[in-house]
Amino acid sequence: QWSNTGGRIDSDIRHPLCIAAALQMTFVLVTRSKSLDVLENGSGQTRKDWVRRTHKWSLAAIKGVVTSDSPYAISSMRLAALKLILALVSIDQNVFSENGGCLSPSEIVETFSVLRGAANVDEEPAMRKLACHIL
Numbered sequence: 174q175w176s177n178t179g180g181r182i183d184s185d186i187r188h189p190l191c192i193a194a195a196l197q198m199t200f201v202l203v204t205r206s207k208s209l210d211v212l213e214n215g216s217g218q219t220r221k222d223w224v225r226r227t228h229k230w231s232l233a234a235i236k237g238v239v240t241s242d243s244p245y246a247i248s249s250m251r252l253a254a255l256k257l258i259l260a261l262v263s264i265d266q267n268v269f270s271e272n273g274g275c276l277s278p279s280e281i282v283e284t285f286s287v288l289r290g291a292a293n294v295d296e297e298p299a300m301r302k303l304a305c306h307i308l
Contacts, residue, residue, distance in 0.1 A: 193246070196230075196254050203257070235258070256303075292308055
């Protein structure tokens with residue numbers, strides 16, 4: 174369908190369900206490999222850069238930077254982002270703790286602030302439940 178439009182497809186690619194699928198795929202790669210090495214792409218940037226970028230992307234998805242008319246799409250995106258953040262933080266802190274980890278202390282604090290907000294005041298019961306379980 175996109176190829177038939179002949180125009181820009183940026184708005185379609187940034188749809189919350191597309192973002193949810195990308196977040197979920199990243200979550201699966203990270204959790205199956207139990208490593209953050211899968212985030213490196215050979216572009217010359219370090220693993221730390223990619224982990225921090227992925228973390229920022231996940232936080233933006235949870236905070237609702239992307240909008241949509243579909244509550245299901247937004248919910249799917251936010252839940253996938255929450256799962257990915259859990260994987261990133263736990264692997265970063267467990268595997269790389271002796272080297273200081275990829276995420277800075279301020280990024281960890283921001284993560285827990287977002288988790289507390291989701292656990293306490295989020296409109297979606299699934300988000301509240303998962304955030305409470307993580308905390």
